Amino acid sequence: MDYKLDIIFLCGGKGTRLRPYTNKIPKPLLLVNNKPFLYHLIKKVLKVNKFENIILAGGYKVQKIREFIKKDFKNNNKIKIINSGDVDIIQRIKDSSKFLKNDFMICYGDTYVDLDLKDYIERFNKSINPAMMTGSFYKIKYGTVEFNKKNNLVKKFKEKPIIKSPINLGYFLFQKTLVKQIFQFNSWVKFLETISKKKKIELFITNKKYFSFDSPVEYKDIKKKF
Numbered sequence: 001m002d003y004k005l006d007i008i009f010l011c012g013g014k015g016t017r018l019r020p021y022t023n024k025i026p027k028p029l030l031l032v033n034n035k036p037f038l039y040h041l042i043k044k045v046l047k048v049n050k051f052e053n054i055i056l057a058g059g060y061k062v063q064k065i066r067e068f069i070k071k072d073f074k075n076n077n078k079i080k081i082i083n084s085g086d087v088d089i090i091q092r093i094k095d096s097s098k099f100l101k102n103d104f105m106i107c108y109g110d111t112y113v114d115l116d117l118k119d120y121i122e123r124f125n126k127s128i129n130p131a132m133m134t135g136s137f138y139k140i141k142y143g144t145v146e147f148n149k150k151n152n153l154v155k156k157f158k159e160k161p162i163i164k165s166p167i168n169l170g171y172f173l174f175q176k177t178l179v180k181q182i183f184q185f186n187s188w189v190k191f192l193e194t195i196s197k198k199k200k201i202e203l204f205i206t207n208k209k210y211f212s213f214d215s216p217v218e219y220k221d222i223k224k225k226f
Contacts, residue, residue: 003103003125005173007051008096009041011109012059012084017215026061028109029068030219032211032226036068040112040226042079048117053099054079056109057092089188097179106172111212112226113169120171120204130175131201135166136210166203169210 015027022030028038038056045051054076058065062083073079080099084092093106103124113134124132146156178195185191195201211226213219 004052005050005102006053006100006104007045008055008057008106009109011056012092014060025064029064032223050121055096055099056081057096059084059086090185093182103175108170111170113210114208124173127202129202130178132173134169134171134204134206136169136206138167
């Protein structure tokens with residue numbers, strides 16, 4: 001039997017660090033290659049015939065998302081929109097859970113990873129762990145220095161080092177059984193910390209390109225490189 005999933009895109013944040021770009025629209029609707037960023041995310045998952053429900057977990061200016069879907073995905077019955085208002089991510093997931101019929105993926109609405117989703121989903125389907133996420137090692141944009149804290153003398157230069165811990169790119173995959181546990185928490189971060197302490201979430205490290213933006217500088221950069 002073909003393995004099916006549902007997917008939640010987190011689209012409800014105010015995007016305050018991206019102002020003034022987000023004064024009138026939510027961050028996932030900012031234009032990249034002449035289309036809202038969310039358009040590219042949805043198109044990617046539609047190419048993979050694995051998702052039964054595509055849930056847009058909105059809040060801030062959710063009406064703009066409704067208008068976007070009506071214009072660009074008018075006849076797609078897979079897409080559902082949730083309005084949770086100004087809440088923690090965990091509440092958006094709880095509100096979206098009524099549409100979760102299968103194991104499910106959760107993606108940030110401002111992050112695109114050039115993953116082979118079929119292979120990634122297959123890896124999760126074969127895994128013994130009930131959750132999986134994607135991370136990548138990140139090379140910082142600036143050189144760093146090591147110094148003596150007692151006299152402030154420089155000891156060593158490092159040219160744009162790669163940080164030791166991988167960054168969180170999202171693309172979370174969860175078995176449907178974890179929905180009940182999600183309802184026990186009021187914080188998305190606390191939920192993730194708890195299942196990681198219980199050794200329930202596996203990390204998939206990718207070296208593929210990824211695009212994410214959280215500031216005007218990053219937004220201008222992604223418009224050039226995406």
